[in-house]
Amino acid sequence: MTEVLLEARNLVKTFKVGSRGLFGRTRSLRAVDGVSLTLRRGETLGVVGESGCGKSTLGRVLLRLIEPDSGALRLNGRDLLALNASDLRDMRRHMQMVFQDPVGSLNPRMTVEQNLADTLRFHRLASERSVVIEALREIGLSDAYLDRYPHEMSGGQAQRVAIARALIFNPELIVLDEPVSALDVSIRAQILKLLAELRARHRITYVFISHDIGVVRRISDRIAVLYLGKIAEIGDAAPLAANPLHPYSQALLRSALVADPRRNRVASLSVIEGDLPSPIDPPAGCRFHARCVHATDRCAREEPPLFDVAPGRSVACFLHEPTDAPQEQTRKELVGS
Numbered sequence: 001m002t003e004v005l006l007e008a009r010n011l012v013k014t015f016k017v018g019s020r021g022l023f024g025r026t027r028s029l030r031a032v033d034g035v036s037l038t039l040r041r042g043e044t045l046g047v048v049g050e051s052g053c054g055k056s057t058l059g060r061v062l063l064r065l066i067e068p069d070s071g072a073l074r075l076n077g078r079d080l081l082a083l084n085a086s087d088l089r090d091m092r093r094h095m096q097m098v099f100q101d102p103v104g105s106l107n108p109r110m111t112v113e114q115n116l117a118d119t120l121r122f123h124r125l126a127s128e129r130s131v132v133i134e135a136l137r138e139i140g141l142s143d144a145y146l147d148r149y150p151h152e153m154s155g156g157q158a159q160r161v162a163i164a165r166a167l168i169f170n171p172e173l174i175v176l177d178e179p180v181s182a183l184d185v186s187i188r189a190q191i192l193k194l195l196a197e198l199r200a201r202h203r204i205t206y207v208f209i210s211h212d213i214g215v216v217r218r219i220s221d222r223i224a225v226l227y228l229g230k231i232a233e234i235g236d237a238a239p240l241a242a243n244p245l246h247p248y249s250q251a252l253l254r255s256a257l258v259a260d261p262r263r264n265r266v267a268s269l270s271v272i273e274g275d276l277p278s279p280i281d282p283p284a285g286c287r288f289h290a291r292c293v294h295a296t297d298r299c300a301r302e303e304p305p306l307f308d309v310a311p312g313r314s315v316a317c318f319l320h321e322p323t324d325a326p327q328e329q330t331r332k333e334l335v336g337s
Helices: 055-062 085-094 112-122 129-138 155-167 185-202 213-219 237-242 247-255 297-301
Strands: 004-017 027-040 044-048 070-075 095-098 173-177 205-210 222-227 230-236 258-260 265-268 307-310 313-315
Touching: 004 055, 027 055, 027 205, 027 230, 044 055, 044 213, 055 095, 055 173, 055 205, 085 095, 095 155, 112 129, 112 155, 129 155, 155 185, 185 205, 185 213, 205 213, 213 222, 213 237, 213 247, 222 237, 222 247, 230 237, 230 247
Parallel strands: 044 205, 044 222, 095 173, 173 205
Antiparallel strands: 004 027, 004 070, 222 230, 230 313, 258 265, 307 313
């Protein structure tokens, strides 16, 4: 049986936002709304969805960079939410993050060597140059880059350094938040290949966040489709990408750019109908129903739970409700186990 590395149950994160309404009262934005996930050691879970659906917030909550309002979170069986500041600092060596902006995520006043060595010193680890050089070699850069500043490198080179900074602790879990969206297509392919090689070499577990389901399906073992803070569908990457079941997953796949080399053009491009509803005031029932061509009156009234439709495959849509399921089904406690 594959070892479980990370368990998240019913995670909720709400932000207070200002309002121009009567008396200027604040309102709540529930960016992550009852998300449950299980990650097995060495796998890659892709998290995909439109901008504003809660992907980045979820990634930060999984690492406790943002404190959840409620839920449970365990890494290697250890309760992350019960750790004090000192213990959490030590635990961060085992869980790292790579951000979207490769240049902006590095200190512009420091050289590559200083950026990496400073990270080691923060965690009270030896910051010998040999450790930094080895980290660079892991991601395909020579020691000629030690004295370069972030602005002196290309986006792809800077992202490699950011990956080296995360990798330098030999972490068990890395959350990658849109790590290739700011890169050219050719460089994007190189970074994806590098990430796959590093995962195989070190048995790292990835959470790979992106709005592009085409990129996610290339690198992921499983995919979780997120919509307004909730999981719409989750399952193994190949069958989900080949046959998405939730109407939102289907729309995401249709909206992906598909290159047609025979005609040297984009073969098909469609957009998801309607605008993403405000996460401050999400619609009742299924949150996607206002944009769904299959929506019924029930979808506007009731929120569908995650139905198990196949081993390791769940979808929150009444179209896939088991025929023998009770009318009121209890929400799944754990997804992907």
